[in-house]
Amino acid sequence: MKTYDNLIIGFGKGGKTLAASLAKAGQRTALVEKSPLMYGGTCINVACLPTKSLENSARQSAIQGGDDAARQLHFRQAIEEKRRLTAMLRKKNYDKLVSSGVEVMDGEASFLDDHHVQVLTKEGPEILEAHRIFINTGAKPFVPDIPGLKQSPRVYLSESIMELETLPRRLVILGGGYIGLEFASMFANFGSQVTILQPNQRFLPREDLEIADAVETSLARRGVRLMRNTALKEVRDEAAETVLILKQDEMDSELRCDALLVATGRRPQLDNLHPEAAGIALTSRGAIAVNEQLKTSVDHIWAMGDVTGGLQFTYISLDDSRIVTDALNSGPRTTANRGAVPYSVFMDPPFSRVGLSEDEARSAGYDLKIARIPAAAIPKAQVLRKTDGLLKVIIDAKTDQILGAHFFCEESHEMINLIKLAMDAKLPYPVLRDGIYTHPTMSEGLNDLFAAVL
Numbered sequence: 462m463k464t465y466d467n468l469i470i471g472f473g474k475g476g477k478t479l480a481a482s483l484a485k486a487g488q489r490t491a492l493v494e495k496s497p498l499m500y501g502g503t504c505i506n507v508a509c510l511p512t513k514s515l516e517n518s519a520r521q522s523a524i525q526g527g528d529d530a531a532r533q534l535h536f537r538q539a540i541e542e543k544r545r546l547t548a549m550l551r552k553k554n555y556d557k558l559v560s561s562g563v564e565v566m567d568g569e570a571s572f573l574d575d576h577h578v579q580v581l582t583k584e585g586p587e588i589l590e591a592h593r594i595f596i597n598t599g600a601k602p603f604v605p606d607i608p609g610l611k612q613s614p615r616v617y618l619s620e621s622i623m624e625l626e627t628l629p630r631r632l633v634i635l636g637g638g639y640i641g642l643e644f645a646s647m648f649a650n651f652g653s654q655v656t657i658l659q660p661n662q663r664f665l666p667r668e669d670l671e672i673a674d675a676v677e678t679s680l681a682r683r684g685v686r687l688m689r690n691t692a693l694k695e696v697r698d699e700a701a702e703t704v705l706i707l708k709q710d711e712m713d714s715e716l717r718c719d720a721l722l723v724a725t726g727r728r729p730q731l732d733n734l735h736p737e738a739a740g741i742a743l744t745s746r747g748a749i750a751v752n753e754q755l756k757t758s759v760d761h762i763w764a765m766g767d768v769t770g771g772l773q774f775t776y777i778s779l780d781d782s783r784i785v786t787d788a789l790n791s792g793p794r795t796t797a798n799r800g801a802v803p804y805s806v807f808m809d810p811p812f813s814r815v816g817l818s819e820d821e822a823r824s825a826g827y828d829l830k831i832a833r834i835p836a837a838a839i840p841k842a843q844v845l846r847k848t849d850g851l852l853k854v855i856i857d858a859k860t861d862q863i864l865g866a867h868f869f870c871e872e873s874h875e876m877i878n879l880i881k882l883a884m885d886a887k888l889p890y891p892v893l894r895d896g897i898y899t900h901p902t903m904s905e906g907l908n909d910l911f912a913a914v915l
């Protein structure tokens with residue numbers, strides 16, 4: 462039996478970062494990953510980076526246009542380009558970890574007790590003993606139980622849809638969340654007719670109402686159809702197409718498509734891990750329960766990333782590795798003091814957010830100053846011919862500090878990081894209003910946006 466100072470289960474962002482730093486510090490460290498096709502984790506193989514590679518290709522395809530054959534060719538080239546990228550990143554991630562002294566082991570890990578893990582390798586089971594264990598097993602798609610859904614060959618998840626060989630003429634997306642929207646925007650740019658089915662009346666219910674409306678208007682302009690209050694009741698395959706049986710506002714209807722993407726959320730990945738064998742407690746939602754330093758209910762076991770049931774972003778998993786590093790070294794970082802967490806939905810144009818929406822800020826009892834400008838008011842948006850969108854900020858009238866920012870515009874994913882910094886530094890908004898920005902950029906729109914504060 463091999464014995465380690467540290468055992469990391471899962472090759473996610475937090476796990477690989479922590480593993481490398483522990484190994485470089487001279488500690489005997491192993492990392493177990495169940496699939497060699499997942500070296501580097503979800504982000505680089507099947508999520509953030511491949512989707513952004515495809516999104517970029519889809520924008521170019523939309524600009525080039527062309528007939529069906531040209532569109533199909535762009536799509537196939539985009540999938541090939543994405544495969545080359547992920548293969549390169551996978552190798553780079555593996556090499557980097559090994560060269561930092563981490564022992565990478567292929568196989569699925571299951572807890573035997575709080576210091577022993579069985580790894581099911583190709584050669585058979587192997588037992589590892591570890592002084593400290595870190596769980597970083599990520600999340601997996603949640604697939605609802607709908608008749609015909611799991612059996613249909615035309616039903617895809619985020620991972621499998623990125624392996625299609627043919628661009629679907631009609632794509633239906635089940636779920637109007639962030640992942641669904643990214644694919645909706647991307648496939649609309651590739652040239653598919655896209656329909657989104659969402660169960661609620663309100664589109665993007667957690668987002669600021671004005672921004673949600675602006676996103677919806679922009680999608681509609683690009684031909685994306687949104688069906689509200691719509692439940693998928695059944696999936697029926699015919700020889701050349703798939704029929705979706707829908708219930709919308711109590712009325713049954715049919716929708717025909719060539720592909721259905723299920724984007725109904727992701728749940729913590731605990732398959733065959735058996736955390737209960739180590740005495741690790743779960744939350745009521747089936748995530749690994751952790752405290753603010755990401756320690757589980759067992760003193761020498763920590764968890765990072767999506768498996769903890771928190772925000773599902775790669776940079777949160779990375780930050781989790783910093784928190785665990787601090788926990789091991791009596792440092793101050795915790796989940797409670799990460800500051801404002803921004804996020805972006807990489808549509809065309811992207812929308813990005815940090816902090817509170819107007820409604821949330823009002824409910825929290827703040828007196829507010831609000832500012833908004835259309836994206837079209839920014840010269841760079843005109844240069845890029847990306848004039849859809851809206852920028853809105855919410856400010857605490859008492860302190861002049863920013864409570865929230867909601868940018869639906871080109872480059873919003875870059876701009877939002879500036880606002881996070883300003884919020885964490887508690888800068889009053891005039892600092893951004895009077896800042897010097899390079900020209901022409903989308904960031905210089907902050908001059909006008911903050912000058913519009915009422």
Ligand SMILES: Cc1cc2nc3c(=O)[nH]c(=O)nc-3n(C[C@H](O)[C@H](O)[C@H](O)COP(=O)(O)OP(=O)(O)OC[C@H]3O[C@@H](n4cnc5c(N)ncnc54)[C@H](O)[C@@H]3O)c2cc1C
Binds near residue numbers: 599734767
């Ligand atoms: C389509 C899509 C797009 C996304 N886009 C973005 C984006 O643009 N930006 C962003 O920040 N986030 C994005 N996300 C979310 C992001 O991908 C995740 O939050 C992030 O990858 C989670 O990383 P993690 O560290 O929790 O673990 P993961 O990267 O998920 O790694 C977990 C690893 O553990 C392995 N594993 C699981 N169980 C076991 C076991 N028992 N034994 C051994 N190995 C095991 C898995 O094979 C996997 O490699 C996206 C997600 C999706 C689905």
